[in-house]
Amino acid sequence: MASPFLLLVVAALLWPPAVAAPEEHLVTGLPGFHGAFPSKHYSGYVTVDESSERSLFYYLVLSVRDPATDPVVIWLNGGPGCSSFDGFVYGNGPFNFKPGSSPGSLPKLQLNPYSWSKVSNIMYLDSPAGVGMSYSLNKSDYITGDLKTAADAHKFLLKWFELYPEFQLNPFYISGESYAGVYIPTITDEVVKGIERGVKPRINFKGYLIGNPATDVDYDFNSFVPFAHGMGLISTDMYEDVKASCRGTFFGTVDNLCQEKIDRVRWELKDLNKYNILAPCYHHPEIQELEFSNSSLPQSFRRLGETDRPLPVRKRMAGRSWPLRLALKDGHVPMWPGLAGRSLPCTSDEVATTWLDDEDVRAAIHAKPKSLIGSWELYTARIDFTHDTGTMLIYHKKLTGLGYRVLIYSGDHDLCIPYPGTEAWVKSIGYQVVDRWRPWYFGDQVAGNY
Structure with missing residues (x-):
C-alpha cells in the first residue's frame, strides 16, 4: 500500500493547479x-x-x-x-x-x-x-x-x-x-x-x-453585388445590367462603364448598415457624401432631396465605400475616423x-x-x-x-x-x-x- 505522503504527491501532480x-x-x-x-x-x-x-x-x-x-x-x-x-x-x-x-x-x-x-x-x-x-x-x-x-x-x-x-x-x-x-x-x-x-x-x-x-480581395469583394441581389436589395434588372457590363468582376481594375454600374449599386445600398443589413444605421449625411466623393455617378442619378451640394472631387477607386476594400489592398490603410471625422459609419x-x-x-x-x-x-x-x-x-x-x-x-x-x-x-x-x-x-x- 502506498504511503500517505506518496498519495499526497501524486494528488498534487494530478490535481489542476489553483489560479495563480x-x-x-x-x-x-x-x-x-x-x-x-x-x-x-x-x-x-x-x-x-x-x-x-x-x-x-x-x-x-x-x-x-x-x-x-x-x-x-x-x-x-x-x-x-x-x-x-x-x-x-x-x-x-x-x-x-x-x-x-x-x-x-x-x-x-x-x-x-x-x-x-x-x-x-x-x-x-x-x-x-x-x-x-x-x-x-x-x-x-x-x-x-x-x-x-x-x-x-x-x-x-x-x-x-x-x-x-x-x-x-x-x-x-x-x-x-x-x-x-x-x-x-x-x-x-x-x-x-x-x-x-x-x-x-x-x-x-x-x-x-x-x-x-x-x-x-478577389473573393471577398467580388461577392457584394451577387449578395445584394440574392438578399433582394437590388432588382434583378439592375443585377443583370451590372453583371453584363462588368463581366462578373465587381472590384479592382474595371472600365468606366462597369464602375458607373457598381456605383449605382452602391448608391442603392448607401443607407444600409453594411455590417448587419437588418440593424439600424447611425450616420450623418456627410458620411454619405464622403462615401461617394469619388463616385462616377452623375448628380442627376441621385434622387431629388438626397443631396443638392456638389461633392468634392477625389481620385476614384473601385469599392471606395467600404474601408476594408482598401485595407485588403497591399499598402497604406486609411482609417475611417481620419477620413470622416468620426467612427465607423452606421x-x-x-x-x-x-x-x-x-x-x-x-x-x-x-x-x-x-x-x-x-x-x-x-x-x-x-x-x-x-x-x-x-x-x-x-x-x-x-x-x-x-x-x-x-x-x-x-x-x-x-x-x-x-x-x-x-x-x-x-x-x-x-x-x-x-x-x-x-x-x-x-x-x-x-x-x-x-
Whole structure:
C-alpha cells in the first residue's frame, strides 16, 4: 500500500493547479455592475517593448464552468484599428450594457447569459499599440502593419502565459472577426513558428475561429453585388445590367462603364448598415457624401432631396465605400475616423465610450488615464497602418495542412464581407466535403446552417 505522503504527491501532480494570476490585475468590481461576478476577472498591461513602454491591454474573464481545464480563447476585433472592447461591450462579453438613466451617465451592466465565458477563459486584447487602451510612449510605434502587429501579439502571448502559468496546458484558441481575418492567421503563424523553434513557454495552441473574415480581395469583394441581389436589395434588372457590363468582376481594375454600374449599386445600398443589413444605421449625411466623393455617378442619378451640394472631387477607386476594400489592398490603410471625422459609419458607440472614458472605470480595470493615452475610441485614427501580407489563403492552406482546427463562420446579413465570397475561398482550398449542408438549432428553432 502506498504511503500517505506518496498519495499526497501524486494528488498534487494530478490535481489542476489553483489560479495563480497576478493579484494586482484582479478586477474586484466595475462601475455600473452590482453583485458578485460569476467568475474572476483580470485586466492590465503586458509590455512588449521595454524601451518605448509599448504595452498591450487585455481583459480576461475566467470560465464560469471550469477555468482549470476549459480552453483559453483570445478575442480580436478588426479594423484595423478597432478596440476589442467592441466584442466585450456589444458582443460575447460577460455583460449586457444598458444605457444610463440620463445623457452622459454610466450604463448599467447586467450578466450576459450568452457570454463565451460560460465555456471558456476568454480574453479581449487591444491590438496593436495605439488601439483601445493599448499604448506606447513612442508615437512612432503607431506606424505599424500586419507583420509588426502579429509579432507584438506573439510577444504578448509569451509574456501573458508567463504571468498565468496555470493556463499553459489549457487548449488555446485565437478568435475574432472582420479584419481579424488578417490578424489571426498572421498571429497564428508566429505562434506556430515559435512552437516549432521550441520557444518557451510552449503555447498549447489548437486552432482558430474567425467570423466574416477579411481574407482575399478577389473573393471577398467580388461577392457584394451577387449578395445584394440574392438578399433582394437590388432588382434583378439592375443585377443583370451590372453583371453584363462588368463581366462578373465587381472590384479592382474595371472600365468606366462597369464602375458607373457598381456605383449605382452602391448608391442603392448607401443607407444600409453594411455590417448587419437588418440593424439600424447611425450616420450623418456627410458620411454619405464622403462615401461617394469619388463616385462616377452623375448628380442627376441621385434622387431629388438626397443631396443638392456638389461633392468634392477625389481620385476614384473601385469599392471606395467600404474601408476594408482598401485595407485588403497591399499598402497604406486609411482609417475611417481620419477620413470622416468620426467612427465607423452606421455604428453607435456611445455606451462603450461613456463607460470606458470614465476614470473610475479605468481605475477599476487598471487602464491608464485619459491624460496619458487619450480617450477610448471604438475605431481609432491614431495608428498608421499598412497591409503588408497580401492574401490570407496561403496562411490558411499552411495552417490547416499542419492539422490545426479552423472554424470559419459568417453572419448571413453582413454586406461588408459577404458570405458567398467566404464560401468560395474556403472551397478553393480544396478540401473534400465530408458532411451535407444542414441547419443547426437553438432549442427547437433553426439558428443557421453549416
